[in-house]
Amino acid sequence: MIELYDSQRAMRNMRKAAIQRGVVAVLDVGTSKIACLVLRFDGTERLSDYDGVGALAGQAGFRVIGAATTRSRGVRFGEISAMQETERAIRTALKAAQKMAQIRVDHVIACFSGALPRSYGLAGQVELESPMVTEQDVSRVLSACDVPDYGAGFDGGREVLHAQPVNFALDHRSGLGDPRGQIGQTLATDMHMVTVDAVAVQNLAHCVKRCDLELAGLASSAYVSGISALVEDEQELGAACIDFGGGSTGVSIFMKKHMIYTDSVRMGGDHVTSDISMGLQVPKSVAERIKTFYGGVVATGMDDREMIEIGGETGDWEHDRRNVSRAEVIGIMRPRVEEILEEVKTTLDGAGFNCLPSQQIVLTGGASQIPGLDGLASRILGQQVRLGRPLRVHGLPQAATGPSFASAVGMCLFAANPQDEWWDFEIPTDRYPARSLRRAVKWFKDNW
Amino acid sequence: MQQVTKPCDPAPSRWSYRFQRLMLTPFFRLLLRVGVPFCFAFGMVTAYFGNEERQEKIVLAVADMRHQIETRPEFMVELLAIEGASESVEEDIREIFPFDFPTSSFDIDIAHVHEMISGLPAVRAADVRIRKGGTMVVTVSERVPVAVWRTWDELTLVDAEGFSVAELEARADRADLPVIAGEGADADVPGAMAILEAAAPLGARVLGLVRMGERRWDLVLDKDQRILLPEEGAVRALERVLVLNQTQDMLARDLTVVDMRLAGRPTVRMNEPAAQTWWRVRQSMTGIKQE
Secondary structure: OOHHHHHHHHHHHHHHHHHHHOEEEEEEEOOOEEEEEEEEEOOOOOOOOOOOOOHHHHOOOEEEEEEEEEEOOOEEOOEEOOHHHHHHHHHHHHHHHHHHHOOOOOEEEEEEOOOOOEEEEEEEEEEOOOOEOOHHHHHHHHHOOOOOOOOOOOOOOEEEEEEEEEEEEEOOEEEEOOOOOOEOOEEEEEEEEEEEEHHHHHHHHHHHHHOOOEEEEEEEHHHHHHHHHOOHHHHHHOEEEEEEOOOOEEEEEEEOOEEEEEEEEOOOHHHHHHHHHHHHOOOHHHHHHHHHHHOOOOOOHHHHHOEEEOOOOOOOHHHHOOEEEHHHHHHHHHHHHHHHHHHHHHHHHHHOHHHOOOOEEEEEOHHHHOOOHHHHHHHHHOOOEEEOOOOOOOOOOHHHOOHHHHHHHHHHHHHHOOOOOHHHOOOOHHHOOOOOHHHHHHHHHHHO | OOOOOOOOOOOOOHHHHHHHHHHOOHHHHHHHHHHHHHHHHHHHHHHHHOOHHHHHHHHHHHHHHHHHHHOOHHHEEOEEEEEOOOHHHHHHHHHHOOOOOOEEOOOOOHHHHHHHHHOOOOEEEEEEEEEOOOEEEEEEEEOOEEEEEEOOOOEEEEEOOOOEEEEEOOHHHHOOOOEEEOOOHHHHHHHHHHHHHHOHHHHHHEEEEEEEOOOEEEEEEOOOEEEEOOOOOHHHHHHHHHHHHHHHOHHHOOEEEEEOOOOOOOEEEEOHHHHHHHHHHHHHHHOOOOO
């Protein structure tokens, strides 16, 4: 188990180094766009050692000094399908962001939405050696979690992206945030683990490396957009964040400030566009334009009279002078959006979302800007639906404040206030290699 | 119409991307901003001065300019004024003065001149400076001779500190000064002066002082009389002799040496006839018959 996390540990160390140096880039590799933000940490705030949210929602320590977006290339369903193309797109975004920031960036934290994320809830339990819970006990209980066979260890297998302890329990007292120093006999923990396709991670790492950058962290896009789009009480009481992206729709459920479930639906705004493209017999770019200008999901009588010139360049006059009513466009879009929402509904039901005390649903991501989506979503998903926009962070340009930047902004928060993951804790002593000094110390402690 | 050319790729090429990152590297920027101009300027200057002819020209021009400034009338020294020196010393100073007037004050090494003038035997201290108006002023305080030191082959004037001031042709030239003699006499001139001062009551009877064994003094009187003084407390011993002289008129008697070297046992050596007489008197006083 431990060996698996060496790369994560290395990335975490690299992130620490990057934050020490003060500049880190955040890269959101999406299906329709690649966004890059350059953060500068001024070191005004310590990054760990406190509970809860710090000053200015934990954003006092950093500032966005560069932001760039470019059309994504070579990414399908949130996974890299053409490496060269994606590498070029990443390079474009990074170059523009570096130019705006006027600083060279060496470390990058990336997120992606695809790669079939899968959630696991793990539980572990140990008897304490001493009455008081120590750091080693926490490590031991985390190691004691029974890990399901998620398909690790072979090529094309899966890799752990997040493994966050969400709850500690000490002798029937549950809901402890930090058990260290408390008195008890049995320490139990619940952990949430997210695995993704290892190939997708390797591809992304390779692309980043080809851009002369060091990968200092990885995150699931559903998780980070949840961090930025959900407000504090929603995270505390329980809410689902639905990130409508281009190629995939991420679902993440938060409870008590921890993500407890994540999944993705491999459909998104690009599918709506291709539906329009197929339905109206127009190129993708025109379809995208029609979608963003005239799209919607609820048709009214007015929409029957609003005619849209499609245009075209075939040379056939009849074909190039076609008009469609807006109601027709809506008629094409709505079934696909409904399908996506139904899939999301299935996912949420499978996760047991309707058992949560609060069932707030927040829609964010680029495709959540379709007019009338909230109404449709509340009919399918439940009454408490709102459209979410990402938090405001220092120095973010106005152009990057829309819901499509939810995951990019969430990455900023993730970089500034990382959640404790499994690999952030000490390695338990008995997992240390033989001949280790710490092991010798433990032997002395046990025998005298 | 279809586009004939391929739409250009918005992505930067690998090399342009790397170049941009390089240009954003702080160290590299510093190198460009400072290093390149520095190297360029350094190279230009080196290339320009690499030519021997140019170097020579520049050196010449600088030397010429320097010469022009140095020979301005404001910096010229035309006169040597010597204050506080007797004629002979002044002559000496003018003789050893190493520069010909007029000369530039840049060329005159005042410290050297000061050293040379201070090195003259007759000069105790000297003060050398260049006054406004092109005058070099040497203020000298001379050594004052207090005694004549007679050695085997010459007569020397010495001052109170024992430095020899000048040579003397004949003793009669400075009859006013007392004479000291003996090897190492110049080492304790102050002691000699103290003794001579104490011997003032003897007046003209004092001929001089002789340094014995480089450690103590003999006071030489006329009529071949000597007072041998100890190393320590010579003045005190002399005073004792003088008191004896006052009360007993000792020195007027027929004796050669008063030995005061041992304070507890002052000794008197008489002349041969006096000793004979003394023995006779004693014998007659004790009643021993003359044979």
